[in-house]
Amino acid sequence: MKTGEIEIRLKKYLSRDRNGVRRELIKLLLNGEKYTTDEIFRMLISKNFDLNIRGVSAMVGLISARLGILKVEMGEKNRYYMKEEYRGLVKKVLEEYDSKDI
Numbered sequence: 001m002k003t004g005e006i007e008i009r010l011k012k013y014l015s016r017d018r019n020g021v022r023r024e025l026i027k028l029l030l031n032g033e034k035y036t037t038d039e040i041f042r043m044l045i046s047k048n049f050d051l052n053i054r055g056v057s058a059m060v061g062l063i064s065a066r067l068g069i070l071k072v073e074m075g076e077k078n079r080y081y082m083k084e085e086y087r088g089l090v091k092k093v094l095e096e097y098d099s100k101d102i
Contacts (some may be wrong), residue, residue: 001068003089009067010093021049023097025059029070030090034079 010026017023021044028035028043035043041056060080064070069086073079082090 003086006067006069006086007089007093010069010090011097013063013067014093014097019049021051022059023094024049025056026063026090027094029063029080029082030087030094032081032084032087034073034081036077036079038077040080 014022014026024044024047025040028040037053037057037060040060041051041053044051044056060070064072064080069083069090070080071083073081
């Protein structure tokens with residue numbers, strides 16, 4: 001997938017973020033760490049988002065499949081992390097989002 005297409009999809013994805021959870025999830029993954037969906041769920045819950053584990057799994061799956069910016073490390077529990085080559089683009093889009101609410 002081309003960078004321009006990913007940028008458009010990411011902006012569209014964030015524009016539908018009613019409560020900030022999508023932005024928070026992407027920010028979390030931006031740091032390059034690897035997380036299971038359970039770990040992501042716990043971190044988002046600690047920030048007072050009203051979620052369930054299935055919703056978090058769906059968000060992570062959508063970001064991975066539709067946006068193509070995540071990699072999966074397969075194992076007993078899959079661990080997700082942001083592809084290095086997209087971190088700059090994602091950071092730029094988040095900065096735009098924060099400054100003018102896409």
